[in-house]
Structure formats: structure tokens, C-alpha cells
Amino acid sequence: xxxxxxxxxxxxxxxxxxxxxxxxxxxxxxxxxxxxxxxxxxxxxxxxxxxxxxxxxxxxxxxxxxxxxxxxxxxxxxxxxxxxxxxxxxxxxxxxxxxxxxxxxxxxxxxxxxxxxxxxxxxxxxxxxxxxxxxxxxxxxxxxxxxxxxxxxxxxxxxxxxxxxxxxxxxxxxxxxxxxxxxxxxxxxxxxxxxxxxxxxxxxxxxxxxxxxxxxxxxxxxxxxxxxxxxxxxxxxxxxxxxxxxxxxxxxxxxxxxxxxxxxxxxxxxxxxxxxxxxxxxxxxxxxxxxxxxxxxxxxxxxxxxxxxxxxxxxxxxxxxxxxxxxxxxx
Amino acid sequence: xxxxxxxxxxxxxxxxxxxxxxxxxxxxxxxxxxxxxxxxxxxxxxxxxxxxxxxxxxxxxxxxxxxxxxxxxxxxxxxxxxxxxxxxxxxxxxxxxxxxxxxxxxxxxxxxxxxxxxxxxxxxxxxxxxxxxxxxxxxxxxxxxxxxxxxxxxxxxxxxxxxxxxxxxxxxxxxxxxxxxxxxxxxxxxxxxxxxxxxxxxxxxxxxxxxxxxxxxxxxxxxxxxxxxxxxxxxxxxxxxxxxxxxxxxxxxxxxxxxxxxxxxxxxxxxxxxxxxxxxxxxxxxxxxxxxxxxxxxxxxxxxxxxxxxxxxxxxxxxxxxxxxxxxxxxxxxxxxxxxxxxxxxxxxxxxxxxxxxxxxxxxxxxxxxxxxxxxxxxxxxxxxxxxxxxxxxxxxxxxxxxxxxxxxxxxxxxxxxxxxxxxxxxxxxxxxxxxxxxxxxxxxxxxxxxxxxxxxxxxxxxxxxxxxxxxxxxxxxxxxxxxxxxxx
Numbered sequence: 001x002x003x004x005x006x007x008x009x010x011x012x013x014x015x016x017x018x019x020x021x022x023x024x025x026x027x028x029x030x031x032x033x034x035x036x037x038x039x040x041x042x043x044x045x046x047x048x049x050x051x052x053x054x055x056x057x058x059x060x061x062x063x064x065x066x067x068x069x070x071x072x073x074x075x076x077x078x079x080x081x082x083x084x085x086x087x088x089x090x091x092x093x094x095x096x097x098x099x100x101x102x103x104x105x106x107x108x109x110x111x112x113x114x115x116x117x118x119x120x121x122x123x124x125x126x127x128x129x130x131x132x133x134x135x136x137x138x139x140x141x142x143x144x145x146x147x148x149x150x151x152x153x154x155x156x157x158x159x160x161x162x163x164x165x166x167x168x169x170x171x172x173x174x175x176x177x178x179x180x181x182x183x184x185x186x187x188x189x190x191x192x193x194x195x196x197x198x199x200x201x202x203x204x205x206x207x208x209x210x211x212x213x214x215x216x217x218x219x220x221x222x223x224x225x226x227x228x229x230x231x232x233x234x235x236x237x238x239x240x241x242x243x244x245x246x247x248x249x250x251x252x253x254x255x256x257x258x259x260x261x262x263x264x265x266x267x268x269x270x271x272x273x274x275x276x277x278x279x280x281x282x283x284x285x286x287x288x289x290x291x292x293x294x295x296x297x298x299x300x301x302x303x304x305x306x307x308x309x310x311x312x313x314x315x316x317x318x319x320x321x322x323x324x325x326x327x328x329x330x331x
Numbered sequence: 332x333x334x335x336x337x338x339x340x341x342x343x344x345x346x347x348x349x350x351x352x353x354x355x356x357x358x359x360x361x362x363x364x365x366x367x368x369x370x371x372x373x374x375x376x377x378x379x380x381x382x383x384x385x386x387x388x389x390x391x392x393x394x395x396x397x398x399x400x401x402x403x404x405x406x407x408x409x410x411x412x413x414x415x416x417x418x419x420x421x422x423x424x425x426x427x428x429x430x431x432x433x434x435x436x437x438x439x440x441x442x443x444x445x446x447x448x449x450x451x452x453x454x455x456x457x458x459x460x461x462x463x464x465x466x467x468x469x470x471x472x473x474x475x476x477x478x479x480x481x482x483x484x485x486x487x488x489x490x491x492x493x494x495x496x497x498x499x500x501x502x503x504x505x506x507x508x509x510x511x512x513x514x515x516x517x518x519x520x521x522x523x524x525x526x527x528x529x530x531x532x533x534x535x536x537x538x539x540x541x542x543x544x545x546x547x548x549x550x551x552x553x554x555x556x557x558x559x560x561x562x563x564x565x566x567x568x569x570x571x572x573x574x575x576x577x578x579x580x581x582x583x584x585x586x587x588x589x590x591x592x593x594x595x596x597x598x599x600x601x602x603x604x605x606x607x608x609x610x611x612x613x614x615x616x617x618x619x620x621x622x623x624x625x626x627x628x629x630x631x632x633x634x635x636x637x638x639x640x641x642x643x644x645x646x647x648x649x650x651x652x653x654x655x656x657x658x659x660x661x662x663x664x665x666x667x668x669x670x671x672x673x674x675x676x677x678x679x680x681x682x683x684x685x686x687x688x689x690x691x692x693x694x695x696x697x698x699x700x701x702x703x704x705x706x707x708x709x710x711x712x713x714x715x716x717x718x719x720x721x722x723x724x725x726x727x728x729x730x731x732x733x734x735x736x737x738x739x740x741x742x743x744x745x746x747x748x749x750x751x752x753x754x755x756x757x758x759x760x761x762x763x764x765x766x767x768x769x770x771x772x773x774x775x776x777x778x779x780x781x782x783x784x785x786x787x788x789x790x791x792x793x794x795x796x797x798x799x800x801x802x803x804x805x806x807x808x809x810x811x812x813x814x815x816x817x818x819x820x
Contacts, residue, residue: 015370019393019494026493028480073368102390106375114371118609119602122373122738123725125609126599126618133369137605141352141360142334144605146367170393170494219732220382221411221501221704247492254491254498255505259386261495300731304379 007063007183009038010054011093012083014069014076015103015153020094021068023170027177037184038063042083051079054086062087064183066166068094070103070312071154075147084160089188091179091195095169097156098194099263099271100312102169104153107311107318108303111151151321153312165194167244169261169309175246194244198266201240201258205249207231212282217298220257231257232282237298237305241282242268242275261309270315272306333357335758349754349776357764362755364747364780366608376737381410381708381728384737385499388724391741396495397430397486398717398742399724401572404499406724409592410711411501411704411732418697419503424572425516425689426489426498427715431571431682432523433482434718435634435675439530440475446778447538447672467533478526481519488512503701510696517690524648524687527680531652534676539659549660552760553668553779556581557623557749558613558630561637562716563588568645569637569681571716577640578613581625583664586613591714594723598740599628610748611740621752629752632720632745633783634674639664644677646684652677668753671782708732717742719783746783753779 013021025031034040041062042054065087071077084090095101106114119125119132137144156162166179179195182188189195202209209230218235225231231238231252239260240252246262264271276295283291299305307314333353348367354360376387384403389396401423408415415423449466483493489508490496498505508516538544547553563577564570578586578597587597600609601618612618612628619627630636644650656677657663660670689695710727719742727736757779 015368017390017393017396019390019396022393022494026483028476072370075367102387103370103375105379105387106371108378109371109374114369114374117374117377117737118369118371122600123595123736124598124600124611124738124740125602126614127602131602131604133602133607134604139361139363139605142350144350144363144365146365146605146607149369149607169390173493219380220505221407221732224701224703227506250487250492251497254489256491256497259497300733301378301380301383304383308383 007038008041008061009034010042010062010065010083010087011040012042012065012067012069012079014067014079014097014156015072016069016094016096016101019170020096023094023168023173024066024176026173028173030177034180037180051082054082057086059085060088064089064091066091066093067156068092068097068170070096070100071150071156071159072103072106073147073149077150077159080156080159089163089183090156090160091164091166092156092162093166094171095167095261095263095309097162098165098167098313099310100153100155101309104155104310104312105304105308107153109319110321111149115149152318155313158312163191164188167194167196167262168246172247172250194263194266196244196246196262199245200265201243201245201247201249201252201262202230204245204247205230205240205252207249207252209233213284214279214282214294215284216294219298225255227255231255235298237279239275239308242271242278259308263310263313271310272303272314272316275306276302335762349751349780351754351758351762351776353762357762359755359759359762362751362758363605364751364754365606366747367606369607373737373739377734379734381407381726381732381734382501384724384726384734386495386497388739389495391739393494395430395434395717395719395742397427397490398715398722400490400496400499401427402713402715402717402722402724404501404504404713405573405591405715406711406713406726407499407501408711409713410708410726410728412706412709413502413702413704415503416697416699416702418507418694419700419702420573421689421692421695422489422504422507422700423499425686425695426486426496427572428682428686428689429482429485429489429516429520429523431718432527432679432686433479433486435679435682436475436478436482436526436530438718439672439675439679446781447544448533467537471533474526474529478523481522485516485519488515500701501704505701507698507700508696513690513696517687520683520686520690523683524680527676527683528648531676531680534673538673548667548669550760552757552775553753553782554666555623555631555668555749555752555756556625556666557627558586558616559636559639559664560630560632560721560745561640562714562721563641564645566645567642569641569643569678570645571678571682573715576714576721578630579640579664581623581664581666583639587615591712591723594712594714594725594740598723600740600744606747608744608747611745612748621748621755623752629748630745631749631783632742633671634678634718635665635668635671636720637716638674638677644681646681646688648684649677649681652680668779668782710736719743720745743783750780750783753783 065083092098115132207230212233225234236257238257240258243260244262244265251258264274268274285291335351348365351362352360385400388399388403391399487493490498560578562570562574564574575588577588580586598611599614600611616628644653707730708728712725714723722742723740725738728734757776761775
């Protein structure tokens, strides 16, 4: 970007909660600086949101696209492909597009199970005729269409090539501003990088750390931790030890363990495995059987505890499919 | 048959889409609100430890994560059979009051207010928060920005993060506040009361003193005589954090008043094949289709519903406004959807007053903000009023507290059927035989659903302007006859 020409910026959301949009706004009056530096050519909540206008843009004509949310439906997949084609730089914004995020935990299930729960088994659901949403419904006045709901939640980079990642659920306002500054000043790291510091949450945490010797893990409701000492040392599963910095350790500051929303550090291929390894090294035992017992008793849901935000991006990626689970047309 | 598609390109679990069908006479035959996404929280939370739920379910909505965080935390109290100490309950309600002030502020100034302050027929490009600023002055923009910033600052201070706090636990909260923090919270709370009064005065000057607006509010296009739902305290006053859920009929008479735990006796959800979002209705009345009236189980859960379902407000300034509201609009209940904006400001004032009450409570800095559960978890229900309606979380677990069942009825979902009905009615009032559909249709229809503050417009709460909308009219062969769009630039 030259100093005289405004860049073109697009923002989009897929399977996400809207928190990333709020996070962008949390940069407060700096949003005006963004508006001064960029023409926002696509942002469905704020500017002309016509998809067909994006379709008409020349390929590569958007300088930067911040894309939040995972990919779960045919519509989201289409938008990811479209915006990839139209954008020079595509940034996976926030935990869901980066790693699948919380919605990615649905990869422990499949579409059939999700529909069964949502539309049949939930106790307030009244559905004696067994109706389920479907891509096309004929109503008396015509046909109504819904996007296809896929079996698997995918990250953005499992759908299209991604240039950079901005982690966090959601990214903190300061990190968003850092990224915008890096873009404007042409100081982006090498393509494929996560934009942000490469230390861990522990480095930002004000709690006092001593030698960690854990004999037992506690569920958060089982103990009241002291407010000064490292939570992990007190036996609470805090993911800060294997989670990228950037949030200023906000959760540990209110006595709550890090839940890992910033994902793993550079070079770590599987965040959950990294966290498990880190924990194993602080358990006060050299006996593999005892280590296993300590983990099993104190961490009853290893999948949800180690892959809370990262299941879709992990090497596990999703549960094994059984017959009937692959009806959706994806993959 | 002609079709009008309105694609707001905004979300509740995805985008919302409205299809309006015209018959051969050019009159509205039907309207459908479609929610084209599902994420499956009720399924994938199964197998997770119950204490994860305040954090997991916050990710249902990043605009109102505080509501899910709180409903989940209360469901955990019930699940673990633990009664939080008084200070914990007060801290939670303080936090929740701050959240309500912040959320209602953004709705009124960024989303709902521009229709009135700038005017329903003003050029679309001005009908946004920037237009509000132009109309009423820069100092107001400063007030709104300050209110939002104060709110988010305190939410982070108390709950850990501005978006997605990490604070609630069965039996209390993870951390209390100290005296220095309390003083700041109190001071900003007093500012919030001033801000709420200022906002009500603004509404009085700009809307209520304009006979055209009053006519619009009272006009038939925006009336729906449905049941109304809201949470009330022991005195039947509006409460956001806790109480019994009360439902009143179209005639204002009490239909039900129940504990959160009993919700299944009163609410059921219908599935339609053309939307991923279910349609709740009152079980004892039954589903009779998308119609209003005493025989239809359709109900609303909005700020207006909460006022209708209660006997008053628990704080003095809000109570005075409550009385003025019903005196001005011809008594209870009020069924004019657009009056929801006024009701929202009365709730804003109540939340601000409650904020100050709690911030000056001698117990609020107590260190007794947590007790540990001692009983085996089984099953629990937690309800709060989300800004957009009664929010219900229902969990069952095994004896280790691992979730075996999850049921969620979220705020906007309550209003799924009424929003469809409001859209249809507004469309019927402006689309007439032989008349060309004009740009005016767009905003009239938009206003019908904007009053609900629907959360498929999550992020629109916070931005200049309104939902991007597009209306396409096609002939029976699918050819585009007319196209209108309204976007903020």
C-alpha cells in the first residue's frame, strides 16, 4: 500500500458468534483511523453487503480480508472461496477461523447426531412428525432454500489457502491494532505466520510461579485457589503453559484458568498434544501408570480440555465416521 | 406468485433471511423468516464437564455472552445443589446490570433509535448513528461512546474480559471486587443513571412530542396481541437476573408464573423444515400457527413483554417512567411493537439504578463470594432475562458432573414466530394491489423486526447504522422485476 492510495479492506464472518465483530469495535475511536486508511469494501454489518458486488470485483482487488468463523455450511464455504479469490491477503481472524474454535468441538459428533439432539431429543422439542430442516422445502407459496449443513467443521485454511492468522476468542483490541499497524506499515511477518507474540500466557501472568509438582488435578468447582500463586501449581488445569500470549493473561487475573483460546505457539502442530506434554512434565511422578491415573481422575474430558478451541485444526480433526454419517456432500 | 427476498446478511447463528410471497393480486400471501445456520451446541456440549458451560455457551453469542455465561452459571448452582452466598448473587446481578445498560445503549443509539431520531423517511444514508449525531449533536456521541466504554471496562474488570468473561462458577464467582473498584463502579453507575434519564428525555423530545411518530407507534401495522413473557421478583417487578417467569395473556391476565425448573410444562418448541431455528410456543395453549390472539400459543419475550408481564419496576425513577409509559399508551398491556424502544429505555434506567444500588450495598466487597458445592450433581435449570428475551439453560449430568443432556432456549428464539408475523403484517400494510413497491417498504419492514433487537443482527448493535437489507421482487418465472437495497456507506 502506498501512502497516498487507500487500501481496500473486507471483513466477513462464517460459523462464529459475532464476538470478533465486537472485538473489532473495541478498538474504539481507532476504528476511525481504520476508515481513514482503508475503503471498507465489504462488511455485511456495516457497508454494502451485496455478495454479487464482491463477485463482480476483479480477482485480487481486495488488499486485506479479515475472515472470522469456521466453515460449517455450503454458504460459508462459498464465501470463503469467493473472498480468497478476491483478496491479496486473507487473514484467519479469531479462534474459529484459525483453529475451528468452540464450534469445532462439534467434530466429536456428526450432522446426524446434531440434528437428532436439536430437533428430536431435546426435552422442550415437540416434533412428533419427525420434521428436520432440509435444503429445499416446498411451501404452498413456493420453494424455500437453506444452505447445506456439513458433517464436519473446518478451519479456514482447511478450506482455502490462508496468508496470516490472528488468534484469540476473540482477539484482544490491542492485538487487532498491532495487526492493522503491521499491515499499514508493511511489517507483516512471513506468510503463514500467526501475527502476535510467540511467548506463552505464563509470560504475561502476574501470578507467582514456583516449582510445579502436581499430585492431583482439581475441577474448578472443587477448590478455591489463592489469588497470588500460579493456578497450575494449585492443581487447576490452566492452559496458559501451552497457549500463545497476547491476552495479557486476563482469565488468570480473575482467578480463572486460561482456557487456551489463543492456540499453540509457532511450530506446534497439535496444540492439545503440546498441552498434554507440558502437563505430564509438571506432574510429580515418574511412574507412567500414576501419571495416567492423575490425568484420568482430574481431567475427565481430555478432548474438551486439551482441544477446547483446536479440535478442528488438530491431528485428530474429527471423530471417526460410521455408516450414515457422511450424507453431507462435503469432503 | 411473486417473491420478495429480504436478506439482512446478519446473524443469529448465521444469517437471517425473509421471504415474502405475493399472490396473483399483488397482495402479501405469506412471509417466512429463515435462519440458515445451526452450530449444534446442545449436542457437542454433551460429554463436557458441566463447569465448562459458562465459557462454552458464551460462544453462542459474542454480543450477549454475559447472558449465556450467567444462565449457565445459575444452571450450575441448580445442578450442583449449591446456594451461592448473598455477596455472590449481588456481584452477579451487579455485573449483569452493567451488561444490560451497555447492551440496551448500543441498541437504542445504533439500531433502533435512528428510525425515530433521524426519522423513518430520512435518506437511508443518514438513518444511522452518525445521523443521530448530526441531528442531536456531537456531545451526545461522546456520551454514547463513554457509556459503552465504561460498560465494557467494568465487564472486563469484574469478569475478566470485555467479550467472553470467565468468571461464573457453581456456588459463586471466581473473584470479588475491592473497595477501590467498588468506588469506580459506583461513580460510573451514577453516570449511567444520568445517561438513562438523558436518553429518556431525548426520546420524549424527539419521538413523543412528534405526533407523526406517535401515530406510527400506535398504528395498526405494528400491533400484535400475543402472550408476553418476563421474569419478575417477589413483588412482581421486572428482574433480569432472577425470579419467577411470568406469562400474561393478550388481555394482560396472568397465564402462568413458574420457576425456571418447570419451564418444560409451559414452553415447547416446534420444528419447521425451512429454518434451522425452532419456534417456541406456550405448551398449555398449543401451536395454532403464525397467528396472534388468546388461543394461539405464540408469545413474545422482549423489553415490552417484560413490562407487560410485570406489575412495575423495582427502582423509583424507572417506576415513575413505567407509570408514564402505560398512562401515555392507554393502559396495560401495550401491544404496539414499536413501543418496545421506549420500554427498552425504561429498562436501561432500571438497570442503571440497580447498578448503583448494588454498588453501594455494604456486602458487595465481601470476600464471601464463593462456596464449594458438596452434593452430587444431577440436573439443573438456569434462567435469566437476556436483553432479547428469557434465556433458559437446562443440563443433566452423571455423578461426576459430565453432561449427558443439554437444552437451550435462547433469547431471540422466543421471538422467532412473532418476528415472522410482524414482518408479514408490516408488509401487508405497505404492499397493496396495483401499487408499486417503494423504498418505503424496506424501512417499514425493517422497523417491524428491528424493534425486537433480533440477535441475528448481533454485530449490528455496535455499528453505524442499520441492517443491510436487500429486497428483490421476482415474477413467477424468477425474473427480477424490481430490486431495492439499503446499505450504510
